[in-house]
Amino acid sequence: MSEAAIVGENLLKRYGNVTALRDTSFSVTKGTITGFIGRNGAGKTSTLKIVSTLMRPDDGVCRVFGLDVREHAYEIRRRIGFLPDSFELPWSLTLREYLDIFADLYDIRRSDRARRIDTAIQLTRTEDLADRRLNALSRGEQQRVGLARALIHNPDLLLLDEPAAGLDPHARVELKELLRLLRERGKTVFLSSHVLADLEEICDELVVIKAGNVIFSGDIAGFRRQMRSTTRWRVTTLGGQITLPGNASGEVVARSANSLDFEGDLSPAERARWISELVSRGVSVCEVSPQRTTLEQEFAKAVEEEEEVEA
Amino acid sequence: MIALLRYAILRSAREKFLFALLLAPSVMLLSPLLAIAALSVAKGQPAYPMSFDARISPAAAARMGGEIALAMASLAAGAGGFWIFRREMANRSVSFFLLAARPQAVAFAATIYGFLAGTTASLIVMSGLAALTHHWPASGRVFLVAMVSSLATSAMGTLLVTISSDESMLLPVFGGSCVIAVSLMSAKTPAALPAAVVAILLFAVSSSLLLRWRCPV
Numbered sequence: 001m002s003e004a005a006i007v008g009e010n011l012l013k014r015y016g017n018v019t020a021l022r023d024t025s026f027s028v029t030k031g032t033i034t035g036f037i038g039r040n041g042a043g044k045t046s047t048l049k050i051v052s053t054l055m056r057p058d059d060g061v062c063r064v065f066g067l068d069v070r071e072h073a074y075e076i077r078r079r080i081g082f083l084p085d086s087f088e089l090p091w092s093l094t095l096r097e098y099l100d101i102f103a104d105l106y107d108i109r110r111s112d113r114a115r116r117i118d119t120a121i122q123l124t125r126t127e128d129l130a131d132r133r134l135n136a137l138s139r140g141e142q143q144r145v146g147l148a149r150a151l152i153h154n155p156d157l158l159l160l161d162e163p164a165a166g167l168d169p170h171a172r173v174e175l176k177e178l179l180r181l182l183r184e185r186g187k188t189v190f191l192s193s194h195v196l197a198d199l200e201e202i203c204d205e206l207v208v209i210k211a212g213n214v215i216f217s218g219d220i221a222g223f224r225r226q227m228r229s230t231t232r233w234r235v236t237t238l239g240g241q242i243t244l245p246g247n248a249s250g251e252v253v254a255r256s257a258n259s260l261d262f263e264g265d266l267s268p269a270e271r272a273r274w275i276s277e278l279v280s281r282g283v284s285v286c287e288v289s290p291q292r293t294t295l296e297q298e299f300a301k302a303v304e305e306e307e308e309v310e311a
Numbered sequence: 312m313i314a315l316l317r318y319a320i321l322r323s324a325r326e327k328f329l330f331a332l333l334l335a336p337s338v339m340l341l342s343p344l345l346a347i348a349a350l351s352v353a354k355g356q357p358a359y360p361m362s363f364d365a366r367i368s369p370a371a372a373a374r375m376g377g378e379i380a381l382a383m384a385s386l387a388a389g390a391g392g393f394w395i396f397r398r399e400m401a402n403r404s405v406s407f408f409l410l411a412a413r414p415q416a417v418a419f420a421a422t423i424y425g426f427l428a429g430t431t432a433s434l435i436v437m438s439g440l441a442a443l444t445h446h447w448p449a450s451g452r453v454f455l456v457a458m459v460s461s462l463a464t465s466a467m468g469t470l471l472v473t474i475s476s477d478e479s480m481l482l483p484v485f486g487g488s489c490v491i492a493v494s495l496m497s498a499k500t501p502a503a504l505p506a507a508v509v510a511i512l513l514f515a516v517s518s519s520l521l522l523r524w525r526c527p528v
Contacts, residue, residue, distance in 0.1 A: 054406050077410045088402040090318075092325035101321075104314035105411035149407065 004063075005030040005157055005188040006051055008214075011060035013046050019212055020046040021057070026207045026217035028190050030065075033183050035199035036192040037299055038209035044192040045085060047209070048161050051190070052082040064157065078106070081150030083143070085161040085192075091135035095126055095145055098134060099152050106153035120148040123181070125174060139166035147178070158182060160191035164198055176202050196296040208299065224298060232263045232291040233271075240283035245274035261291065315408065315420035319395045323424075332391050332428040336383035337436040340376055344443050360445035369444040377448025380436040381457035382492040388429025388461035389488035392468030393481065395424045400476035405522075414522035418469055418515060425465025426458075433457050453496070459507050460495045464488040466514035473521035 006028040013021040021043045028034045038044050049055035050062050053073035062069045064076045090098065099120055103113045121130050124144045129137070134145060143163060150158060164172050172195070179189050179202055190207075193199055199206070206223050208216040216223050232253065235242055242260040244252065250264015266274070271288055278285050323329035344361050351358050360369035363376070396417065399405040408417050433454070440448040449457065468484050491510075495503055 052410070054410070074413065080410070082406075082410060084403075084406070087404050087407075088398070089404075090322050092322050093318075097321065101314050101318045102407070102411055104317070105408065153411075 003030045004028065005032075005065060006190060007061075007063045008047065008051070009061045011047070011050060011057045011062060013043070013050065013055070013057050013212075021050075021060075022212040024060070024209070024212065024214045026214045028188060028207070029205060030188050031183065031186055032204040033179055033189040033191070033202050034205040034207060035196075035203035036190060036207045036209070037194075037196060037199065038192075042209045043212040044209060045161055048082075048084075048159050048190070048192060052080055052159050053077055054082070078153070079155055080157045080159060081153070081155035082159045083146045083150045083161065083163055085165065087142075087146060089134040089137070089142060089145060092133060094131050094133055095121070095129045095148065096131060098145070099148060102149055102152050108153065116152060116154070120151045123151060123178060124148040140168060140171035143167060143171070143175075155187070157188045157190065160189065162192055162194070164193050164195045172198060196299055231265065232261055233266060234287070234289055234291050235260045235262070235274075235278070235285065236287045236289075237278070238284035238286060240278075240281070242278065242283060243281075245270060245277065312412070312416045312420050312423070315412065315417060316424060319420060319424040323395060328394065329428065332387045333432045333435060335387055336380050336432050337439050339383060340380050340436055341439045341443065344372075344376075344440075348443070361443045370446045373440050373444035373446035373448040376440045376444070377437060377453065378496055380440060381433050381449060381453065381460070382489070382496060384429045384433035384436065384457060385460040385464045385492035386485055386488045387432045388425045389464035389468040389484045389491075390425070390481065391428035392421050392425030392465035393472045393484045394468075396421050396469075397472050397476050397478075400472055409522065415515075415519040418473070418518035418522055421469040421472070422462070422466045422511075422515060422518075425468055426462045429461030429465060430458055433461070456495050456498075456504070457492075459504055459511075460492045463491050463495070463507050463511050463514070466511045466518070467491065470514045470518045470521070473518045 004027045006026075008024060008026050011021045011024040013019070024043065024047065026047075036044050036047070046055065050057050050069060051064060053064075053069045053076050056070060065079060067076050069076060093101075096117060099117045100113060103116055108116055121127055124147045126141070126144050126148055129141060129145065137145065143166075147160075147163070150160075163175060167175065176198060179191070182189055183204075191199075200220065203220060205219050206216060207214055208223065216226055218226075236259045239258060242255075244262065245266070250262055250266075252260060253263045254261035275285055275288055320329065323332075343363060347363065348357070348361050362369045362372040364372075367375070396405060396408075399408065405417065437448050437454075440446075464484075464487070467487050471480050471484055471487075474480070491507070495507055
């Protein structure tokens with residue numbers, strides 16, 4: 001069985017009369033990139049703060065690498081790197097000075113510091129900023145500096161709150177490359193983001209939260225299964241009337257002169273039969289291909305379903 | 312804690328407010344003396360050693376100036392303890408320190424920073440006074456009291472920034488620093504110093520607890 005890096009059980013967090021997390025449970029498997037999705041105010045930042053030990057839950061249990069966040073905060077802090085959604089940097093220091101101070105704070109030996117700093121700078125591609133003061137940085141540069149700081153002590157778990165927010169497409173590609181590299185090195189990454197297309201591309205697992213409740217925690221395929229997603233099939237022809245397969249269970253969702261989109265479950269045998277039927281009626285079939293729904297569509301559907309249940 | 316002190320000194324030196332803390336007492340106290348000296352030179356009656364007034368001897372001027380200077384240095388210490396991590400507290404980037412170091416290390420670093428700034432400021436201003444009046448302005452005992460006062464005001468400044476990082480908190484910092492400095496300087500009983508040490512410990516423990524509360528360990 002795969003080991004959990006983070007386990008949250010029945011977490012509760014209140015701010016005055018507002019309940020940010022209610023009976024929230026989830027887990028993040030070690031060595032994975034896990035996406036954390038939810039609308040604004042759903043409880044993502046509160047959860048990340050609890051996991052990072054910066055905030056205590058009012059109730060429930062949260063364990064990071066098996067250690068309780070209440071009892072072993074100091075040990076956990078040494079094993080995590082945290083990048084909040086917004087933060088400020090000391091503009092009068094250079095990146096190298098900034099990282100050197102944090103390396104010292106994390107008790108990295110003087111003889112190791114230069115190497116660690118160089119590694120963090122290379123990983124985050126901040127070479128051009130290394131000896132520059134941290135003022136007038138773009139959002140992307142600021143995020144990379146924050147990541148370099150979060151990585152300086154070589155943490156086992158990286159917690160990233162909206163790391164892609166405000167990044168240009170090139171910077172987002174670089175961020176994804178970095179996260180993949182960290183996963184290859186055995187690190188666990190737990191990141192929240194609203195850019196679901198990016199998460200779909202790099203994540204192994206998902207935690208979906210809505211109004212303080214985790215409504216899904218597991219791998220992406222499991223999420224799709226839970227959403228009972230049916231595949232959308234597109235038939236493209238050179239012309240001719242496209243009809244549905246004989247015993248089709250599903251519905252036509254789009255139709256044009258040369259194509260038809262059908263949503264339903266089709267086994268390979270059923271697909272083969274459908275193509276034969278069309279060909280036997282003189283329809284020149286170019287392609288029958290699955291059109292996958294995006295994570296964004298699945299997420300919207302999940303939230304809608306929850307809202308319907310609540311209503 | 313050394314790393315935090317290094318950060319504090321480097322940042323405050325680059326952003327220039329360290330120099331403001333170190334030189335403010337000297338500027339406030341020595342500028343009247345220098346103005347008087349400039350006037351006497353203009354009148355063609357230059358005088359050395361200098362005094363604030365012709366009716367006061369340079370030795371008395373040094374003594375009086377010394378006590379005011381040490382009180383001002385305590386204010387600088389309080390301001391240093393309050394101001395050094397004020398921005399980090401306000402924008403919550405103090406969390407980065409708290410992820411890497413224990414809360415008491417952050418609180419102590421701010422207190423030590425303010426104390427060092429206050430003590431250095433008092434040495435600068437006393438050296439200036441000594442040079443202008445040709446008399447060392449404070450005895451060893453007075454200087455010791457001033458150091459304890461700087462430590463106490465700095466610890467109080469640190470405590471106040473953990474309560475609120477609003478700039479208006481400088482008012483209680485200055486008010487409290489004046490009370491502490493004047494109480495210690497004018498104390499007649501030897502019990503004042505141990506009482507100040509107890510206050511310093513209380514301030515330091517309270518700031519650590521407040522930081523811990525904001526970011527529990």
